[in-house]
Amino acid sequence: MIRHWLTLRRGTLAAALVSLVGLTALADTAPRLPDEIVAGGWEEITFDGKRPNRYAACGPECVEITTEASVSMIGRPADADLTDRPILTWQWKIERPVEESDLATKGKDDRAVGVYVTFPYDPETASLSEKLLRPMVEMARGADAPSRVIAYVWGGFGNRGDTIESPFFGSVNAMVICRTKVDPVGKWLDERFDVAADHERIFGFRPKTAAHVLLTADSDDTGADNRAFVRRIAFSGK
Numbered sequence: 001m002i003r004h005w006l007t008l009r010r011g012t013l014a015a016a017l018v019s020l021v022g023l024t025a026l027a028d029t030a031p032r033l034p035d036e037i038v039a040g041g042w043e044e045i046t047f048d049g050k051r052p053n054r055y056a057a058c059g060p061e062c063v064e065i066t067t068e069a070s071v072s073m074i075g076r077p078a079d080a081d082l083t084d085r086p087i088l089t090w091q092w093k094i095e096r097p098v099e100e101s102d103l104a105t106k107g108k109d110d111r112a113v114g115v116y117v118t119f120p121y122d123p124e125t126a127s128l129s130e131k132l133l134r135p136m137v138e139m140a141r142g143a144d145a146p147s148r149v150i151a152y153v154w155g156g157f158g159n160r161g162d163t164i165e166s167p168f169f170g171s172v173n174a175m176v177i178c179r180t181k182v183d184p185v186g187k188w189l190d191e192r193f194d195v196a197a198d199h200e201r202i203f204g205f206r207p208k209t210a211a212h213v214l215l216t217a218d219s220d221d222t223g224a225d226n227r228a229f230v231r232r233i234a235f236s237g238k
Helices: 013-021 035-039 128-141 195-203
Strands: 043-045 054-057 062-068 071-081 087-094 111-118 149-154 163-166 170-179 189-194 209-218 225-236
Touching (some): 062 209, 170 189, 170 195
Parallel strands (some): 149 170
Antiparallel strands (some): 043 071, 062 225, 087 189
């Protein structure tokens, strides 16, 4: 079960870090996911003051995300041993061309779809700021709250493989551009990333495990409408 994701309030760095690493179960007032999505182990993460996306099943291990001037996420535990299975693969497609966006800028950071991976907190490799914040995080969000995040995104600018710091969460949340506005729509595209190698390149050390996988679409800034499909998410060996 996903635990301890704080509903997002974009404010100070400390609040942003707590938001980033705090997974929590949703309140009963949160929008209900379709039974097929819940059966797949997914839980929804909504954000204060933001209209949530809509989710539906689109076949075996396939999730459809409809975004209409909205943003939310669904996530489930990954429990992936990255020593043996560091490769993350999936297929995705979008229905309409992606809107122009700038992932590095607050208020312009929409994306058609994203696949996020979170990682457990590791005191041996944590930065000083992470160590200082950790007691507060655990007190508020639980001892198993994850730490850093890599977001693989289909956005509106940049080049495949570019890595960008989150404009809200800074160095603990990196975004890797997978696809942009030049990529085809309405066609399934294959993705393959070495998550452990990406983590080592971005954060400076190789992780042992991944904690969660999350899916999202974000159109609250541009007000765009789009539909994304993601399927066959899996960790494997090289």
